[in-house]
Amino acid sequence: MTPPTSLTSPSSVPPPCAVPAFEPLHVRGARHRLRRALRRGRRAPALLLALTAGALAVAQTAAAPAAPPPPSAPARARPPAAAPLVKAPVRIADAATVRLLRPGDRVDVIAAPDSPLGADAEAHVVATGARVAEVPRPREARPDGGALVVLSMPRPTAAKLAGAGVTAQLALILC
Numbered sequence: 001m002t003p004p005t006s007l008t009s010p011s012s013v014p015p016p017c018a019v020p021a022f023e024p025l026h027v028r029g030a031r032h033r034l035r036r037a038l039r040r041g042r043r044a045p046a047l048l049l050a051l052t053a054g055a056l057a058v059a060q061t062a063a064a065p066a067a068p069p070p071p072s073a074p075a076r077a078r079p080p081a082a083a084p085l086v087k088a089p090v091r092i093a094d095a096a097t098v099r100l101l102r103p104g105d106r107v108d109v110i111a112a113p114d115s116p117l118g119a120d121a122e123a124h125v126v127a128t129g130a131r132v133a134e135v136p137r138p139r140e141a142r143p144d145g146g147a148l149v150v151l152s153m154p155r156p157t158a159a160k161l162a163g164a165g166v167t168a169q170l171a172l173i174l175c
Contacts, residue, residue, distance in 0.1 A: 083154040083155065083156070084154070084155065085131075085152045085153060085154060086152070086153065086154070086155050086158050087133050087134075087150050087151070087152050088150070088151050088152075088153060088158035088161055088162065089148055089149070089150050089151075090109065090148070090149050090150070090151050090161060090165060090170055091146050091147070091148055091165060091170065092146060092147055092148075092149055092170055092171065092172055093146050093169040093170060093171060094146075094147075094171065095146060095147040097171065097172055098135060098136065098147035098149055098172075099147075100174065101132050101135045101149065101172070101174075102132065102135065103132055103133060103134060103135060104131065104132060105131070105132045105174060105175075106129050106130070106131055106132075106174075106175035107129075107130055107131075107132060107151070107172045107173060107174055107175060108125055108127065108128045108129070108130070108172070108173040108175060109125070109126045109127040109130060109151070109161060109164075109170055109171070109172060110123050110124070110125055110126065110170065110171045110172070110173060111123060111124055111125075111126045111164040111165075111167075111168035111169070111170055112168055112169050112170075112171060113167075113168055113169075123168075123171075126157075126160055126161050126164045126170070127151070127153055127157045127158075127160070127161050128175075129175060130151040130152065130153040130157070131151065131152045131153070132149060132150075132151060132152075133150040133151060133152045134149070134150035135149055135150075136148055136149070149172070
């Protein structure tokens with residue numbers, strides 16, 4: 001019995017063989033293949049081939065700089081600009097509420113009647129979605145418990161808020 005030969009031994013490897021030289025292939029009728037494919041009902045592959053050829057042709061050409069739109073083209077309509085914002089200082093009755101605020105927070109401002117003459121009047125919302133611009137430091141609170149907050153809001157809302165601050169106590173709701 002002969003011992004098994006190893007696959008890695010030099011005797012198990014066949015001798016190298018050379019690839020014979022042959023003439024290049026010439027394909028005839030390549031121009032008319034696309035037309036024949038369309039006639040035979042192979043439209044999807046033919047369309048894919050045509051699209052691929054077009055994409056390659058476009059990719060190889062140098063991209064020309066984009067021309068500006070003609071002056072007769074309609075300009076894009078811009079959305080209407082929001083009302084300009086103003087900063088309004090607001091005295092809030094409860095300083096503890098003000099300590100919860102950070103710049104950038106959104107708040108609603110509520111006006112509650114301050115005097116016994118307005119006891120039958122109900123609290124109402126004066127400003128909605130006002131952005132907190134500045135908050136006082138903890139030591140800047142008034143002895144009566146109030147604190148001054150700077151809010152950013154549209155000018156008409158700031159005017160209503162200033163009027164309400166004279167006759168009512170103002171409170172905040174965090175949004």
